Amino acid sequence: MIKIKPVSPPEGKRYPISERIYLVEIFKGMGLTLKHLVRNLVTYPTKNRTVVTIQYPDETREYSPRFRGRHRLKKNPDGSLRCVACKLCAENCPSHCIFIEPAAYPDPSMGNYPKRYEINITRCIFCGFCVEACPKGAIEMTEVSEMAGSTRAVFDKDFLLADGEEPAR
Amino acid sequence: MWIDYLVWTVQNLLFPVVVPVVLLTGVILAVWIERRGAGFIQDRVGPNRVTLFGFRNAGLMQPIADALKLLVKEEFIPEKADRFLFFLAPTLSMIPALLTFMVIPFGDVLVLGKYRIPLQVADLNVGLLFIFAISSLGVYGIVLGGWSADNKYSILGGLRSSAQMISYEISMGLAIIGILIVFESVRLNDIVRMQGDLLFGFLPRWGIVVQPLGFLLFFVAALAETNRIPFDLPEAEAEIVAGYHLEYSSFKFSMFFMAEYVNMMVASGFIVSLFLGGWQIPWLPTEALVAHVGPILTAVLQVAAFAVKLWFIMWVFVWVRWTLPRFRYDQLMGLGWRVMLPLALANIFVTSVVPFVLGVY
Amino acid sequence: MIQAIFFYIFAASAVVMALVVVSARNPIYSAAALIGCLLSVACIFVLQSAHLLALLQVLVYAGAIMVLVLFVLMLLNLSRDELGRRRITVRRVTGVYLVGALVTLMTIRFTKHLWAPAVSLEPGFGTIEEVGKILYTKYLLPFEMVSLLLLAAIIGAVVLTRKEKGDGR
Numbered sequence: 040m041i042k043i044k045p046v047s048p049p050e051g052k053r054y055p056i057s058e059r060i061y062l063v064e065i066f067k068g069m070g071l072t073l074k075h076l077v078r079n080l081v082t083y084p085t086k087n088r089t090v091v092t093i094q095y096p097d098e099t100r101e102y103s104p105r106f107r108g109r110h111r112l113k114k115n116p117d118g119s120l121r122c123v124a125c126k127l128c129a130e131n132c133p134s135h136c137i138f139i140e141p142a143a144y145p146d147p148s149m150g151n152y153p154k155r156y157e158i159n160i161t162r163c164i165f166c167g168f169c170v171e172a173c174p175k176g177a178i179e180m181t182e183v184s185e186m187a188g189s190t191r192a193v194f195d196k197d198f199l200l201a202d203g204e205e206p207a208r
Numbered sequence: 209m210w211i212d213y214l215v216w217t218v219q220n221l222l223f224p225v226v227v228p229v230v231l232l233t234g235v236i237l238a239v240w241i242e243r244r245g246a247g248f249i250q251d252r253v254g255p256n257r258v259t260l261f262g263f264r265n266a267g268l269m270q271p272i273a274d275a276l277k278l279l280v281k282e283e284f285i286p287e288k289a290d291r292f293l294f295f296l297a298p299t300l301s302m303i304p305a306l307l308t309f310m311v312i313p314f315g316d317v318l319v320l321g322k323y324r325i326p327l328q329v330a331d332l333n334v335g336l337l338f339i340f341a342i343s344s345l346g347v348y349g350i351v352l353g354g355w356s357a358d359n360k361y362s363i364l365g366g367l368r369s370s371a372q373m374i375s376y377e378i379s380m381g382l383a384i385i386g387i388l389i390v391f392e393s394v395r396l397n398d399i400v401r402m403q404g405d406l407l408f409g410f411l412p413r414w415g416i417v418v419q420p421l422g423f424l425l426f427f428v429a430a431l432a433e434t435n436r437i438p439f440d441l442p443e444a445e446a447e448i449v450a451g452y453h454l455e456y457s458s459f460k461f462s463m464f465f466m467a468e469y470v471n472m473m474v475a476s477g478f479i480v481s482l483f484l485g486g487w488q489i490p491w492l493p494t495e496a497l498v499a500h501v502g503p504i505l506t507a508v509l510q511v512a513a514f515a516v517k518l519w520f521i522m523w524v525f526v527w528v529r530w531t532l533p534r535f536r537y538d539q540l541m542g543l544g545w546r547v548m549l550p551l552a553l554a555n556i557f558v559t560s561v562v563p564f565v566l567g568v569y
Numbered sequence: 570m571i572q573a574i575f576f577y578i579f580a581a582s583a584v585v586m587a588l589v590v591v592s593a594r595n596p597i598y599s600a601a602a603l604i605g606c607l608l609s610v611a612c613i614f615v616l617q618s619a620h621l622l623a624l625l626q627v628l629v630y631a632g633a634i635m636v637l638v639l640f641v642l643m644l645l646n647l648s649r650d651e652l653g654r655r656r657i658t659v660r661r662v663t664g665v666y667l668v669g670a671l672v673t674l675m676t677i678r679f680t681k682h683l684w685a686p687a688v689s690l691e692p693g694f695g696t697i698e699e700v701g702k703i704l705y706t707k708y709l710l711p712f713e714m715v716s717l718l719l720l721a722a723i724i725g726a727v728v729l730t731r732k733e734k735g736d737g738r
Contacts, residue, residue, distance in 0.1 A: 065531070065532065069527060072530060075251060090247075091252070332620065333697065344631075345627065354643075363643055367643055370637070371640060374633060374636055377632070
């Protein structure tokens with residue numbers, strides 16, 4: 040708990056002498072900073088560090104399982120696409136970043152599949168509405184947050200299916 | 209004799225070159241201490257990623273990387289700036305900073321046979337005044353730099369700096385008079401040598417022991433003179449952006465930056481020499497050391513003792529910076545004129561009267 | 570020999586700086602040149618073994634008084650138009666004439682000392698100890714009178730700048 044001292048003295052009173060001459064309070068403050076320094080230095084080489092820095096490329100923050108990161112298209116256990124190209128996700132997308140071109144399977148009983156499924160990731164706002172809209176549970180969001188690239192990427196179907204791995208082309 | 213020439217060269221050519229180089233290299237260490245210290249005080253880590261040949265070296269190379277970055281940056285000169293003074297100002301702040309260290313002794317006189325090499329660039333008989341005189345010139349770099357950039361914030365920084373320097377220089381000078389009365393010399397090496405004596409048989413007669421109030425006043429004044437927090441009003445980032453060096457970029461900025469750290473080192477060296485026994489190793493006078501380990505090792509040990517003390521004071525500067533907030537300007541002036549000046553005068557009075565009462569004279 | 574070379578360097582710089590002081594349009598330049606002039610004269614003092622005098626000159630004049638002068642000049646912040654232009658007036662012509670006359674007179678007066686043999690100095694000349702001894706024995710009365718004068722000036726300054734209570738300003 041942080042104790043907060045009132046900034047101004049009580050009505051009609053002056054600060055106590057120890058605060059008016061600054062020095063005592065300054066030494067108290069320096070004691071506090073020294074305490075932090077020593078604690079952080081001592082625990083730095085050990086496991087339970089007290090510094091709060093997460094040294095990013097080496098360490099990453101632990102994300103919640105519900106974190107909404109990069110999208111992924113899921114497959115059925117037999118390896119077929121779950122997506123039936125119903126376009127509900129594209130309709131629900133507030134930033135209109137999903138583009139689907141449906142196509143029919145040769146076997147009419149199997150219905151449709153997305154011939155093209157593209158997410159313009161530079162427009163995506165990671166709201167997760169596509170995931171919620173999907174009746175087949177075919178799209179989900181991973182914990183991956185590192186999507187930086189040197190081109191403006193449109194994630195295509197192969198990429199989304201491969202879960203970030205560069206698909207063999 | 210060739211050895212005569214060698215000694216002469218060391219004294220007159222090597223020291224004046226080596227000492228500024230060491231100081232400028234020390235800036236690296238100072239910046240490192242500042243940034244890593246700030247990090248750990250604030251529960252952070254601080255810059256630790258710059259590598260040298262693939263080694264992390266705890267971020268020691270970060271200042272070098274910063275310097276390289278500054279050197280390759282665009283040199284920007286404001287259109288309406290006074291170009292001559294704009295160019296002159298960084299130099300004006302750098303030269304006094306480097307000059308003042310010349311009279312600070314970093315070791316006792318090294319006696320090798322018949323040769324006596326003072327471990328100090330110039331052993332002036334007015335050494336203490338020399339530091340005051342030259343360091344008081346450092347403010348012109350700030351003032352003229354602030355004025356010539358033709359920017360209202362820079363001018364404010366320059367104005368603040370000049371008023372602050374004048375105010376605290378007086379307290380600084382008066383705080384030292386007590387030391388002068390106690391040690392009866394203005395030659396820095398004499399002052400340091402006398403701090404090797406013992407008080408009551410066990411306490412080193414350091415300036416801080418005989419002049420605690422003088423030390424406090426001098427330390428506060430030194431913070432103000434080096435524009436360190438809580439007295440960094442000339443460059444207050446939050447109010448006047450960066451003050452006097454607002455319009456400076458590239459190498460000129462790095463000169464201001466280095467001058468600030470060199471000034472800190474000079475102030476630390478000065479404080480160490482006057483109040484913390486300079487190169488003295490407590491309870492080990494030079495004669496005893498020379499008798500046991502020989503003159504060369506003695507000199508090395510003393511220089512090391514001086515360096516340790518100097519960097520300790522540097523660390524205190526950093527420590528204070530990351531603890532205290534900045535003064536308001538009227539508080540700064542009030543502290544300087546209404547608190548420090550009377551205290552310094554009282555200190556002089558007490559220091560002069562006490563020996564008479566105790567019957568020392 | 571080296572001393573003579575340095576003397577002429579510093580003397581020349583002092584004269585040039587002094588000329589800049591009176592001829593510069595911009596008062597900031599005048600002030601900066603005056604600092605340079607004072608420093609050059611201090612260097613000449615050093616060459617004459619008057620170290621204390623040199624340092625006091627730097628400390629008091631170059632280090633403190635000129636800072637105040639610059640402080641005031643920066644507050645003025647004169648623009649180019651306010652500085653005026655170069656004109657030849659009666660006053661300036663008279664000034665140049667008087668300076669010329671003074672230089673001529675001084676040259677006539679001091680030339681006979683020019684080739685006088687150098688006086689050897691006593692040991693300790695110019696050190697703080699010697700200056701202090703002379704100041705507090707031989708010149709004690711003038712010294713104390715000057716300090717009284719300065720004290721009066723300080724009190725006068727305080728009285729002049731003090732606001733009267735209830736003045737409302």
